[in-house]
Amino acid sequence: MPEANPAAVSFLANRRSRPAKTLTTPVPTRDQLKDLLTIAARTPDHGKLEPWRFIVLETTALKRLAETIPHYCADLDPEKTAKLVAQFANADLAVAVIASPKPSEKIPEIEQTLSAGAVAMNLLSAALAAGWGANWLSGWISHHRPWREEHLNLAANEWIAGFIHIGTERMAPPERPRPDLSNIVTWVES
Numbered sequence: 311m312p313e314a315n316p317a318a319v320s321f322l323a324n325r326r327s328r329p330a331k332t333l334t335t336p337v338p339t340r341d342q343l344k345d346l347l348t349i350a351a352r353t354p355d356h357g358k359l360e361p362w363r364f365i366v367l368e369t370t371a372l373k374r375l376a377e378t379i380p381h382y383c384a385d386l387d388p389e390k391t392a393k394l395v396a397q398f399a400n401a402d403l404a405v406a407v408i409a410s411p412k413p414s415e416k417i418p419e420i421e422q423t424l425s426a427g428a429v430a431m432n433l434l435s436a437a438l439a440a441g442w443g444a445n446w447l448s449g450w451i452s453h454h455r456p457w458r459e460e461h462l463n464l465a466a467n468e469w470i471a472g473f474i475h476i477g478t479e480r481m482a483p484p485e486r487p488r489p490d491l492s493n494i495v496t497w498v499e500s
């Protein structure tokens with residue numbers, strides 16, 4: 311039986327995201343981020359297909375992406391557009407976790423998708439465990455195929471599992487309600 315790790319259990323029991331808009335500098339150095347990405351990639355992956363990859367967006371890239379967004383938002387409420395722009399314009403570091411499914415006769419694409427979500431969760435947890443503030447965001451633009459192909463060079467079969475914003479927290483958010491286990495657990499006795 312593996313040895314109990316009370317610190318890890320306590321971290322997982324209490325972990326929570328820090329809203330991206332409350333994050334500031336400093337952000338992890340490239341070496342620190344490589345450590346977090348190494349942990350993130352240590353994720354269950356049926357068939358060892360590595361159906362995911364990372365795009366690290368540093369400040370200048372984030373500002374450049376922010377400028378592209380209004381061109382895709384002609385039909386969007388201006389307030390929503392401004393919120394999307396701010397997600398990138400005000401950020402100092404975000405990692406785009408890219409779901410990059412591989413052709414496979416054995417591993418269904420949905421399992422590769424789940425693995426990409428697990429990578430994003432692992433990166434979020436690794437960043438929080440290392441003492442950074444972090445937040446998993448998508449935003450409408452992340453599902454916009456022409457935008458992600460033109461500005462993040464995604465292939466046609468790739469998509470964005472999420473942007474993991476990482477930085478220094480200015481304030482810890484209040485706890486939010488958590489699921490009531492009685493609504494989501496079924497015990498099967500026989």
Ligand SMILES: Cc1cc2nc3c(=O)[nH]c(=O)nc-3n(C[C@H](O)[C@H](O)[C@H](O)COP(=O)(O)O)c2cc1C
Binds near residue numbers: 329445446447449
């Ligand atoms: C795939 C995915 C996309 C998300 N996108 C957004 C988003 O665009 N905007 C937002 O406010 N929250 C978004 N969230 C929710 C945030 O991550 C939120 O802060 C999170 O639910 C906090 O969870 P925690 O307290 O358990 O860490 C997203 C969550 C997931 C899993």
